[in-house]
Amino acid sequence: MESASSKHAQRSQATRAKLVGAARQLFAERGYAGVGTEEIVKAAGVTRGALYHQFRDKTDLFDATVQAVEADITRHITTEVLATASDPVQALKDGARAFLDAFTEPDAERILLLDAPGVLGWRRWREIGQDHGLGAITAALEAAMAAGAFTPRPVPPLAHVLLGALNEAALTVAHADDPRATRTEMAEALEHLLDGLLDQKRP
Template sequence: MQTTGTKHTQRSRATRAALVSAARALFAERGYAGVGTEEIVRAAGVTRGALYHQFRDKTDLFDATVRTVEAELTERIAGQVMTDAADPVGALKAGARAFLDAFAEPDVERILLLDAPGVLGWRRWREIGQEHGLGVITAALEAALAGGATAGRPVPPLAHILLGALDEAALMVAHADDPEAARAEMTEALEHLVDGLLARNG
């Protein structure tokens, strides 16, 4: 039998999830500045008081939305793309390609690239990216080294370099006049970067 506390926790989680889901759809459609909190609570089917019980303000809700999108993106790339690669170096390249391809999706591009750096600030945006992506990159680099690749530097700085390069490449694509051409150029550049950082033994 569920206790009152358990039911309350479940309702609270459901309310939070509904708010993030509604906000995500609206932010993706019109951007952070074009969406009001009243519209979000209507779409979520909750009260305004429920929103402010879960989040300090609209920016706090947006922060949670960014973390949700970032977590889903990281899980998709690590769980579906990189694990299918033939070797760890190939996994890094496949992950880089999938990362850039994901930003062709309007909600990912709008929320993570076009709005998040300005709304949350560069530092917070980078913190979220590191929280979700740095571990995946670090694990892939360690797997590459265990599989016979060599690197001229320890793994932690290399992981930060790759994460920064991925973010910069995604921003370049998002703001390019020809996103498709920019995506192809950035993908090729990232693959060359991986090759430059890692080399095969023997």
């Protein structure tokens, strides 16, 4: 039989999910500054007390929303792109393009790129990105080296550099006058970067 504490935990988790879901939609539509906690509570169908039981304040809720968007992007790239690519190098190239394409969605672009660095601070924004994306990049690089496609080298620093390049490319697209053209340019630049890792002795 399910315990009372287990039921309480499930209700708490459901409330948290409702708040994050409502906040995600509203933040994507109008940005962090344009949304008040009262409308988030109303959209989520919960009480104001429930909001402050789950989160310290609006910024704390925004932090959780940023994590949710990051998690969705990483999950999509890991399960639907990296896992289905024809080879490890192509997986990284496809993953880079999928990462940039993810920001064509309003919630990803506005929440992660336009608002998060300023609202949460650069350090926290970077930390969330590392928590969700660094593992996938590390695994993909290790797979490419294990297959003999990339010249063997220390993976952790390389993974950090590649994640930084991906973030800078996405930010450049988000602030560009012509996002579509800039996204194409950034994707090509990332592919050239990955080509530079190829083992030149490989036939």
